[in-house]
Amino acid sequence: MxxxxxxxxxxxxxxxxxxxxxxxxxxxxxxxxxxxxxxxxxxxxxxxxxxxxxxxxxxxxxxxxxxxxxxxxxxxxxxxxxxxxxxxxxxxxxxxxxxxxxxEKPGKNEIAIILATNTYHAYNYWGGANAYSHVTKLMKGQASFEDAMAQAIGTLSAERPFPDLIIAAPDDAPRLINDRKRGFKEQPWASDMNWMIKHHASPYDGSAGFVNKWEHRFAEWAEKNGIELDYYTDYDLDAKDDILQAYKCALFVGHSEYWSGKERDQVEKYVDAGGNIAILSGNTCFWKVRWENDGKTMVNHKWRGHTAEPEASKDDATHLWSHESVGRPEAELTGLSFVFAGYHRLGMCVSRGAAGYTIYRDNHWTLEGTDLFYGDVLGGEVPLIGYESDGCRFHFDEDELPVPIPMVGVPENLEIIGIAPCAFGEDPDSGYAPIIPPEQLDVIANVIYGDDSPAAQKKVLRGHAILASFKRGKGEVFNTGTTEWAHGLAAGDPFIDRITKNVLNRFTGKTGRAV
Incomplete structure (x- = not known):
């Protein structure tokens, strides 16, 4: 070794x-x-x-x-x-x-990108287990999926290597999305199963890491377009206050799923004071974590948070940001939440979906110069909607435009640009064996509705990914609602390219000039 x-x-x-x-x-x-x-x-x-x-x-x-x-x-x-x-x-x-x-010092460039290294750590199973399961036992056939998940750990060391397929994914690593719609009565699948079998990939390898994944694709696009970025990790925002105040815009790309309390405090303070954040990510800020031991240990009890540390204060507790033990729904900052969306074109989760956003608010500032109009589908060929997505509940107003239902932190002033159906999990009554790992539907139903009944849990399975923006304090937030936005940029999609440039222009004060 x-x-x-x-x-x-x-x-x-x-x-x-x-x-x-x-x-x-x-x-x-x-x-x-x-x-x-x-x-x-x-x-x-x-x-x-x-x-x-x-x-x-x-x-x-x-x-x-x-x-x-x-x-x-x-x-x-x-x-x-x-x-x-x-x-x-x-x-x-x-x-x-x-x-x-x-x-060398904050603010060398106008834009900061925050690498989702908390997510890297949560998925890291080197030495046995990660925050999801005992992956080594699962892959060796020593534990069933259910038993392996029961052996997930809530304390993860940063003093260990990463598995190769997380930290050094090969050039041909597949995306976590089915690139075509499921055929008539075809058995569901997820990603490229043949590739995963050939490379002995675990169910967790594709969900985190930089190389040949979301952040790498964005970095390539940015550099090809002459956009200079200052790089930080999640932990940098935890370890030192006020890093972001030197920047006009901060970026979260791909799969920024795990945030510490200090990181979130800094980002909220930054936006409220007039900073702008572009969230080109899905499942953003879903789990609250805590750093200990000078950045050597990440505590992340996930679903067990309120029972593993029953005496923990809300500042120290680790659970869903939207759980009552924490009480700070992520949508207050991001505008959207994974609890209202989920998966698309994976297994039986919207297996024949368009994989793109249907545009509704076509006069929104992000769409200037895109040639997109009401009813157009953005990114279906990429595909743009897949793996994990964030959304909100909404209804249609008298102008037949979607407007948010302000619940679980979703702001009333959220401007919904486009929508796409998602499923938080696979319907057990579909007649097909589930592929997507089951979530705690009772917990999510209780977070959303204050009701964990079977009827409420069934309702959780239906949701929508949302493309949106809103103003918070003196700043502004743009949220793509999908993990796959960077892949749209990598694919050379002209609509996604223009929207991204519109956002970065506005957020850095260059409105009216090309990036």
Missing amino acids: IACYTNRLSARPGERVDLHATNDLAGECSVEVERIGAEIELVHQFDITVADHPTPSDADMNGCGWPAAGDFIIGKDWKSGYYRIRMTNADKKSTTHFVCVLP
């Missing part, structure tokens, strides 16, 4: 990064550090000697405890971005990790 991790996931130019590693050959390894964006740029190369170290049985919760095998200094000329660390031993076996290079 060869594996490595760093003592920190982000660092500024001039700061040192320690590399903790094990190598069963117990000898010299070469290390390459590359910036990953529109191009791959090798910035540093060095050799270290790495011994063979055992992996503790509780590494998933308490870390590996390997000594530092070497270190490197972030170069003064290294641009802010995602940097891959590749370590290779004498047998040519490699492992990868990463570090986010921060700007």
Whole structure:
């Protein structure tokens, strides 16, 4: 085995990064550090000697405890971005990790992108388990899916490597969406099952990580369009206050599912004071987490939050942001919530859906110059709606336009641009075996309706993804409501491209000029 991790996931130019590693050959390894964006740029190369170290049985919760095998200094000329660390031993076996290079000081550029590293940690099952299940036992056939899910852990160590398919997905890694509609009486499926079998992929590998996933696709698009970004991790917003105040716009891309209390406090303060956030993400800010041990431990009890730590205050509790034990629905900040939407074109979740937004409010500022009109479908060819989506309840006004129903934090002034049907889960009465992991429908029904009856749970299964914006305080929020927006940019869709540029122009004060 060869594996490595760093003592920190982000660092500024001039700061040192320690590399903790094990190598069963117990000898010299070469290390390459590359910036990953529109191009791959090798910035540093060095050799270290790495011994063979055992992996503790509780590494998933308490870390590996390997000594530092070497270190490197972030170069003064290294641009802010995602940097891959590749370590290779004498047998040519490699492992990868990463570090986010921060700007030398906040505000070097106008736009900050916050990498969804809390989500990376939640899905990380290196050493056994993650926040969802005991993945190793599941993949080895040592536990059923139900039993493996019961062995999910609520304390996750950052002092361990990541599985390769999370942190180093190959170029041909499939998206988490069915790229075509289900045929007549065809058995449902999810993603590319043949690829997953070939690569021994777990159900969790595609849901987090940078390389060849959402944030990477966005970074490529931004750099090709001359858009400079300053990079941060979720934990940076937890560890230091007021980072965002130096920026005109902050971005959350892909799958920004897990937020700490301090991170959310900072983002809300930023927007209320006049900052703008563009959420090009789905399932955003769904789970509340807590960082301990100077960023070495992420506490994330999920559904068990109120029972695992019954005495925890609302500031410390970990659960759904919308759960009564926390009491801060994410839609107060994001405008939308996963509880009102769910999945599209996965398994039996809207398996023959259009995979795009039907446009209703075609005079909205985001659509200027897009040539989109009432009833048009945005992104169906991409496909744009898939995997996880956020939405709200709504009704149609006297002008036959959708307007929000202000509940569970959804703001009354939300402007709904487009909608697409979603399903929070698969209907058990469909006649087809479910594929999507079951959620706690009783908990969600209670959050939405204050009622966990079977009828309320059934109602939870029906929802809509929403494309929307709204003003909060002195700032503004744009939300795509889908994890897949960056893939629309990667596909070269001219409508999605123009909408994104409209948003960034407005949010950086460049309205009327092309980005």
